[in-house]
Structure formats: structure tokens, C-alpha cells
Amino acid sequence: MIRILYLLLASLACAACSNYLDMKPNASLSTIETLADLRALLDNEFVMSTQTLAGEDMADNYFVLDQTWNASSNEGDRNRYTWQVTENNGVDWIGMYEEIYYANVVLEGLEGLRPSPDMDSYNEIRGTALYYRGLAFSELLLLYAMPYRHGADGSGLGVPLRTSADLNQFFSRASISESYDRVFADLEEAAALLPLTTATLLRPSRLAAWGLMARVAFDIGDYERAFRLSEQLLQQKSDLLDYGQINPALAIPFQPLNSEVVHLTYRYSAFLVQSRGIVDPEIYASYAEGDYRKSLFFAVNANGHPVFKGSYTEINLMQFTGISTAEMLLTNMEAALRTGRLAEARMRLPAFLQARYAPNARPNSNGEAAELLALLQSERRKELIFRNRRWADIRRLNLEGANISLTRELNGQRYLLEPNSLRYALLIPLEAIRYSRITQNPR
Known part of the structure; x- marks a missing residue:
């Protein structure tokens, strides 16, 4: 399925733009008769598994050459690259609300199937929709x-x-705290309903719900909750691939359903593919000799530029955006440090470094809290490159005073995104503003 998806993404995105607001309310509900029907809606990989990569498009892990940007016919791609997203760039908004629509159809469809003779399936479907x-x-x-x-x-x-x-039911914009409360409420209920593991990693599990809650908590600096939830996950699953045992000569070194994956989601991005996206030279240089990721994550193209090949998908046109044990380990260790648990952070770090570095290249894992925090932040940057995590990390770190500015050099012009700029909140599509009468983000 993943192999053919990239051929369809552009057309599907365009179809979503024109068709989503034309959906008839409850149209899908009229055809729902069984739990299998609801399960099939949630197994629609084109809607539920293809998460946005807009954050990675706007982050500082890569750049494109002038001729690449100039040759792109996609206004949304071009605008995201220079942080000039307009009210006409609505694919990400529409895609996420299409996913929400599917989830709500399922949740309402379940109400008509109570009581169910198969409550295990009923609960898993409800938990999946909430997730x-x-x-x-x-x-x-x-x-x-x-x-x-x-x-x-x-x-x-x-x-x-x-x-x-x-x-036809209108929803105004909730407050930011109400919005995050809703996220955690949905995911907490999902975790209570989902099985610990699922038959396929394309379906979320209780582990995935814990992982996603830990990710969201970490994104907003709720380090206590991030530590607790990542710890719950790691107590059940803490597998790490030994990168020293993987062949760096392979064009696609990683299997998509490998032992680190907790839940598989992914996305195509035109500027992140090897033929266009060039890895930032400073980031590439930060991978020391003896860091297995340098040869597993990157290749050097004919022009001498490093390009990314390290996605946990079966094709390098797709970037992995899902939950992994490696992300959870890094989240857990940093959250431990930030909540005064130095011993816990130190305990988990050697196993992570052993899985990523040759023996003579491993960084010191016995430093004091400030030194370990700097090491973990560096490891997080290197480990989660092209996984749609950097944008969230920049937002979080700038609120903590990191003062990270992003710059692009393009066609002789310099573009700057200053810390905490209003452009960290993209403009909502004009169609949504007109249709739902919601408040636009200021500029």
C-alpha cells in the first residue's frame, strides 16, 4: 500500500480540498450496518495513516536549491518553505479535519450498534476513532x-x-488549554479501550496512545506527564535496533515494521525527497565518525550533497511520522532530567548510545544534569530528523528561551522566521473562515 501511495497523494490532496466541504452530513452513517463497516473506515490508510509533514517542511533540517524551488508548481510547498503560508494553502487543515470527520462518523455509528455482542471489537474501534x-x-x-x-x-x-x-454544526475556536484538554481526554479514553498491542502496526494500540500522549505532553512542556506516560510505554516495550548490525550500503536500510515502531504513520513531501531536499550541512557534520546514523540515515548525491535515506518506511519518498521506542526513550530521558530524575536518565542512556554508536565513539553518559541535557537534546535532533518532530521542538524550546531563528537563502533573498513569531500559527484557509465563521490568526 505504501509503495503506491505517493502516486496518488497529489490527486487525493486536491480532491480533499474541493470535496471535503461538499460532504453530505451523516452520508456515511446511512450505510453503516456492522462493526466491520466502521473498522473499514478506520483502516482507510489514505486518510488515517498519512499524517501531515508541514512541520518538517518548515523546519531547519534541510534546504533546497534555488532551481528546485523555482521549478515547483505547488504554491503550498513553496510557501511553507519560506514561511509565507497564505489563506489559500489549505491542504493540511482539510486533511486533518477529514480524519476528524471519519473518526466522528465512526463514534456516532457505534452509538447505533449498542449493545454489541462483541464488546472487545466495539471498544477497540471506539478507542481507535478517539486516538x-x-x-x-x-x-x-x-x-x-x-x-x-x-x-x-x-x-x-x-x-x-x-x-x-x-x-452543518458550527464549532468556534476553543481556547488553547481547552484544545489540549480535548486531545488528552480523547487519548486517555482511547488508552483505556485499546488492546496493549494490535495485529498490525498500522492500527493504534494502548502503547501508541500512551506514546502519543507522551509526545503531546512533551511538546507543551508538561514534562511530568511526558515522563510518566513514556515510562509506562517503555515498561512494556523498549526495543532498540542495533544500528551497528544494519547494512549502510542499502538504499533503504530499515524495514517499515521493525521492532522500534509502535504505530506506523507516514507522509510524502515534495521537498524532502532525495532528488530535492539537501540535509543541512551543519546537522550532517554533527554526526561524528562512529555514529552509525551517519551512513544509515544519509547518502551523498552526485553533487556531493547529503540526502536523507533513513525513513522507517519501505520507500524513501515517504517519511516516517509515527511513534517509535527511540523517540520515547529520548522523551523519557529528557523529561526525567527536567523533573529532577537524574538517576533515571542516566540509567537508560547507555543502552541508547550503544545502539547508535561504535564502542570507541560513544559520548560520555556520566555527566551532570546540564551536560546530559545538552547531550540528549543533540541526540534528539539527530535521531528524529525528518520525522516531523523538529517544528514542535523549536516551538517548545523557544518558549523556554532558546531563541532559535530560522533562515532561508533563496534567489538572493534572505527569509527569517524569528522566535515566537506570529507565523508559527499558519493562516487558516479562507474557505474554512467563510464556511465556519471562525477567527483568523493574526498577522
Whole structure:
């Protein structure tokens, strides 16, 4: 399925733009008769598994040459690259709300099938729908709401929390704190309903729900919750691939359903493919000799530029955006440090470094808290490259005073995204503003 998806993504995205607002309210509900029908809606890989990569498109892990940007006919790709997203660039908004629509159709369809003779399947389907709705809301918040820190004033603009499949029902923008409360409520209920593991990693599990909650908590600086949830996951699953045993000569070194994957989601991005996206030279240089990731994650093209080949998908046109044990280990260790658990961070770090470095190249894992925090932040940057995590990390770190500015050099012009700029909240598509009468993000 993944192999053919990239051929369809552009047409599907365009279809979504024109068709989503034309859906008839409850149209899908009229054909729902069984749990299998609802399961099939959630197994629609084109909608539920293809998460946005807009954050990675806007982050600082890569650049494109002038001629690449100039040759692109996709206005959305070009605008994301220079942080000039307009009200006409709506693919990500529409895609996430399409996912929410599917989830709401399923949740409402389940109400008509109570009581069910197969409550295990019933609960798993409900949990899956809640998981995907929480996931979509969390991704919308990272793109269309300003960065938010747990415990701060939560009255700022969040996103419309659509909890109905009736498209004639209007939802105003909730506050940022209400929006994150909804994400955690959906995911907490999902975790209570889902089985610990599932038959396929394309379906979310209880482990995935814990992992996603840990990710969202980490994104907003709720380090106590991030530590607790990542710890729950790692107590059940802490597999790490030994990168020293993987062949770096392979064009695609990693299997898509390998032992580190907790839940598989992915996305195509035109500028991140090997023929266009060039890895930032400073980042590439940060991988020392003896760091297995340097040869497993990257190839050098004919022009001498490093390009990315390290996705946990079966094709390098797709980037992995799912939950992995490696991400959870890094989240757990940094959250441990930030909540005063130095011993816990130190305990897990040697196993991670052993899986990523040759014996004579491993960084010192016995430093004090400040030294370990710098090491973990460096490892997080290197490990999660091209996984749609950097945008969230920049937002979080800038609220903590990191003062990260992003720059692009393009056609002789310099583009700058300053820390905490209003452009960290993308403009909401004009169609959504007109249709739902919601408040636009300021500029």
C-alpha cells in the first residue's frame, strides 16, 4: 500500500480540498450496518495513516536549491518553505479535519450498534476513532495555534474541536488549554479501550496512545506527564535496533515494521525527497565518525550533497511520522532530567548510545544534569530528523528561551522566521473562515 501511495497523494490532496466541504452530513452513517463497516473506515490508510509533514517542511533540517524551488508548481510547498503560508494553502487543515470527520462518523455509528455482542471489537474501534481524533487535533494545534506551555495562560486561540459528523454544526475556536484538554481526554479514553498491542502496526494500540500522549505532553512542556506516560510505554516495550548490525550500503536500510515502531504513520513531501531536499550541512557534520546514523540515515548525491535515506518506511519518498521506542526513550530521558530524575536518565542512556554508536565513539553518559541535557537534546535532533518532530521542538524550546531563528537563502533573498513569531500559527484557509465563521490568526 505504501509503495503506491505517493502516486496518488497529489490527486487525493486536491480532491480533499474541493470535496471535503461538499460532504453530505451523516452520508456515511446511512450505510453503516456492522462493526466491520466502521473498522473499514478506520483502516482507510489514505486518510488515517498519512499524517501531515508541514512541520518538517518548515523546519531547519534541510534546504533546497534555488532551481528546485523555482521549478515547483505547488504554491503550498513553496510557501511553507519560506514561511509565507497564505489563506489559500489549505491542504493540511482539510486533511486533518477529514480524519476528524471519519473518526466522528465512526463514534456516532457505534452509538447505533449498542449493545454489541462483541464488546472487545466495539471498544477497540471506539478507542481507535478517539486516538485518530486526538492525533488530528494535536497536529492542528502544532500548525494553526501559537506555541503553548503547560501551566501558562491558556486563553489564547486553539482550534475548532469538531465532535460531530454533522458538517452543518458550527464549532468556534476553543481556547488553547481547552484544545489540549480535548486531545488528552480523547487519548486517555482511547488508552483505556485499546488492546496493549494490535495485529498490525498500522492500527493504534494502548502503547501508541500512551506514546502519543507522551509526545503531546512533551511538546507543551508538561514534562511530568511526558515522563510518566513514556515510562509506562517503555515498561512494556523498549526495543532498540542495533544500528551497528544494519547494512549502510542499502538504499533503504530499515524495514517499515521493525521492532522500534509502535504505530506506523507516514507522509510524502515534495521537498524532502532525495532528488530535492539537501540535509543541512551543519546537522550532517554533527554526526561524528562512529555514529552509525551517519551512513544509515544519509547518502551523498552526485553533487556531493547529503540526502536523507533513513525513513522507517519501505520507500524513501515517504517519511516516517509515527511513534517509535527511540523517540520515547529520548522523551523519557529528557523529561526525567527536567523533573529532577537524574538517576533515571542516566540509567537508560547507555543502552541508547550503544545502539547508535561504535564502542570507541560513544559520548560520555556520566555527566551532570546540564551536560546530559545538552547531550540528549543533540541526540534528539539527530535521531528524529525528518520525522516531523523538529517544528514542535523549536516551538517548545523557544518558549523556554532558546531563541532559535530560522533562515532561508533563496534567489538572493534572505527569509527569517524569528522566535515566537506570529507565523508559527499558519493562516487558516479562507474557505474554512467563510464556511465556519471562525477567527483568523493574526498577522
